[in-house]
Amino acid sequence: MTYDDAHHPAAAEALEEYCQHAIETMTTHGGMMPAPTVYMFSGDGEHLDSLQGYVIARPSHSGGDAGDAIRQLGLLPGVLRCDRIVIAWEHRTTATLLGRGGDHQTGIAAVEAARDHRVVTWRPFTVHHGDYGIHGTRSMIATWGRAQELRTRLPVPIADAVRVWTNASCASITSTVAKLEAAGYLVSLFHEGW
Numbered sequence: 001m002t003y004d005d006a007h008h009p010a011a012a013e014a015l016e017e018y019c020q021h022a023i024e025t026m027t028t029h030g031g032m033m034p035a036p037t038v039y040m041f042s043g044d045g046e047h048l049d050s051l052q053g054y055v056i057a058r059p060s061h062s063g064g065d066a067g068d069a070i071r072q073l074g075l076l077p078g079v080l081r082c083d084r085i086v087i088a089w090e091h092r093t094t095a096t097l098l099g100r101g102g103d104h105q106t107g108i109a110a111v112e113a114a115r116d117h118r119v120v121t122w123r124p125f126t127v128h129h130g131d132y133g134i135h136g137t138r139s140m141i142a143t144w145g146r147a148q149e150l151r152t153r154l155p156v157p158i159a160d161a162v163r164v165w166t167n168a169s170c171a172s173i174t175s176t177v178a179k180l181e182a183a184g185y186l187v188s189l190f191h192e193g194w
Contacts, residue, residue: 010041010084011039011084011086011112013051014039014051014054014086014088015086015088015110015112015121015123017039018034018037018039018088018108018110019108019123019144021034022034022090022108022142033090033092033093034056034090035056035058035059035089036070036073036087036088036094037054037055037056037073037087037089038054038073038076038086038087038161038165039051039054039087039088040052040053040054040055040077040080040082041083041084041085041086042080042081042082042083042084050190052080052082052189052190052191053076053187053188053189053190053191055073055076055077055180055185055186055187055188056185056186057069057070057072057073057185058180058184058185059184060097062096062097062098063097063099066094066097066098066099067098067156067157067160068157070089070094070155070157070158070160070161071157071160071161071164072161072164072180072183072185073087073164074160074161074162074163074164074165074166075165075176075180076173076176076177076180078164078165078166078167078168078169079168079169079170079171079176080173081168082165083114083115084112084113084114085112085113085165086110086111086112086113087111087113087158087161088108088109088110089108089109089110089158090106090107090108091104091105091106091107091108091109091122092104092105092106092107094109094155098155098157105124106124106125106126106127107122107123107124107125107145108122108125109122109123109150110123111154111158111162113162113165115166118154118162119149120149120151120152121147121148121149121150122147122148122149122150123144123145123147123148124144124145124146125142125145126142126143126145127140127141127142127143128140128141128142128143129141177189
C-alpha cells in the first residue's frame with residue numbers, strides 16, 4: 001500500500017505511517033481506529049525537511065467535544081510556524097464522533113496543506129474477519145481500495161484546524177505542548193530544544 005497521490009514525498013510517508021497505524025490499532029484493539037492526527041513539516045518546496053513531529057487528538061465525547069478536540073490539532077503547528085501539515089483521520093469513526101447521521105464508508109481521509117494549496121486524499125478500505133486466534137478472538141483483515149484525490153469540502157473541525165494553523169499565534173512552544181498534553185493530546189516532537 002502506498003499513498004502515491006500525496007503531493008510531497010514527506011507527506012506521503014506520513015500518510016503511509018497513519019495507514020499502518022490504523023491497521024495495527026484495528027487488529028490489536030478489536031476494530032478501534034486511531035484518533036485524528038496532524039503531522040508537522042518545516043521548509044518549503046523540494047527543501048521540505050523531514051517530519052518535525054505529530055499530535056494525536058485527545059480522547060473526546062461525541063458531538064461538539066469531538067469537534068473541539070480536532071480543531072485544536074492546528075495549534076502546535078501554528079506555534080511552530082510549520083510550512084506544511086498533514087491531518088489524517090478515519091472517516092467513519094470521525095463522522096460518527098462528530099454526530100453525523102447515516103452510514104459512512106471506512107477509509108483514511110487526509111488533507112495535505114501548505115500555505116498556498118490544499119490537497120484532500122481518500123483511501124477506502126473494507127474490513128473482513130479472519131480466523132480465530134489462540135485467545136478466541138477473530139483477526140481482522142483490511143483490504144485497501146485505490147487512493148484518490150478528492151475535490152470536496154473538509155469536515156468543519158478539520159477545516160478549522162487548518163485555519164488555526166494558518167493564523168499562528170506567538171505562544172510559547174513549551175507552554176503550548178504542556179497545555180495540549182494536560183488536555184490529553186499525545187505530542188511527539190523530533191527536535192530537541194522544542
